Amino acid sequence: MTAAARVWHRFTPQQRLMRYAFYLIAVAALVQSVRTVEIIPEFLEDAPAQIVDLFARMWPVDWSYYPKTVHAALIETLHIATLGTILALGLAFPVGLMAATNITRWPAVRLFAKFILVSSRSVNSLVWALLFVAIFGPGALAGTLAIAFRSIGFVGKLLAEALEEANRGPVEALVASGAPAPTVFLKAYWPQVQPSFWSIALFRWDINIRESAVLGLVGAGGIGMALDDALSLLYWDQVALTLLTIFSVVIAAEIVVTYIRSRIL
Amino acid sequence: MSAAATRRAPFPANWPARLAWAGLAAYTVYAASLFELTWTRFLVGIDNGARFFDRMFPPLMGKWDLLWRGMSESVEIALIATFLGVLIAMPVGLLAARNLMPAWVTWGARGLIAMCRSFHPMIVAILFVKAVGFGALAGIMALIVSSIGFIAKLFAEAIEEISLKQVEAVRATGASFANVLLMAVVPQVLARFIGFATYQLDSNLRNSTMVGIVGGGGIGATLFTAFQRFDYDFVLTILITIIALIMIGEVVSGWVRRTFQ
Structure with missing residues (x-):
């Protein structure tokens, strides 16, 4: 109104x-x-x-490029996105715990966690990729780490928000029974945040599929490398094939995420 | 049926969930082995990283001219792309709103939006670099495309959520379609629309610092060159400036949102 x-x-x-x-x-x-x-x-x-x-120049599309190069690069992209998301979940978990007001009582720790979350998000994934290429050399490892570090901010922030919304009741019941802190977390907080945790993971995986497709432009592995090669050689029919592949994978990832979301959550 | 005999475990084992966890762990190990994520490589990487950071500090002071030119071009790209993107997204979003438009019109508009959204701005930038040559124009056009995809979609959803009572009331006075839009639709969605536009400005600022990597103008080209020339101290200067710019952008868009709330 x-x-x-x-x-x-x-x-x-x-x-x-x-x-x-x-x-x-x-x-x-x-x-x-x-x-x-x-x-x-x-x-x-x-x-x-x-x-x-x-x-x-793009027509006719060079289909023979797919089995030669694009297929392996595509599989690598999927691994980069998936492993990067798993790594991000693992790294963001403690940061999310540190950032949640109802779990961490020391403001200094919360401020530190907030700092990690903000700096992770304000650096573009391509810049993260450039940094990791400089450290680990070109390849899929740099791409995976770039995806992971870029996702920490997103996952950690949403996880902290989910934790803050958790109901106090089960927590107090377990604390009153004298349960140690890990048990309180596992049996009181975790069941409550689990649905949003998996929802965040799926959402981020979908974004990471899109992002990992371009990381190859700076040498961080995946289908972007195949795209970059075809572009620098001006083989536009191969570029067209790579773009078609990226397009189909992005659409497929969206369908998969929607399907899992409707089945599990 | 005594209570003691049927008492079940308070936390029963959830075997499907345990299997899923085991599968996830197995996949992680398998994928990590594919990427040769070994301990020795990690140690070498740490060593490289230490040298890398050593060369980054202190950030290079100087080359202000190069930095200023790149950054101002990035800001210009972001501003022009946001303005034109918002301008084009408004009619597209309106055409995609299912409560005001006939179905066949919305399908066309929705197809256009889906096409704009499905590619990363960097890939769109590559295509525009081919179409209009290196420089700011390619970056502007790439960001216009991604702005249309984002704003038109949210704008259409916002219009679909409006109350139709006001639309009917204005229509009942015999107002033209343009007047219905202006008097019944726009007042209901304006505040949210400004929220989307400022969010898109933030997003365009981030991306306009990157499109230069593929030749789309702005600071990205300078950043990429500095990386390739191992001028890591200049890289740090550029990164700090970019982060500062993005933070300033967030403050400004927060101010705009508050002004129009």
């Missing part, structure tokens, strides 16, 4: 001022961007011809 309320109440002068300030800043920023951004008009004129050329 806030929408209705907004129609009937006039804004305060301060609100109106803020809105005008926003419009002014937005227009100024946009005008400045359009003026300074480097766009070469000749390239734009050429674009329709280039797009026609792109599709002409």
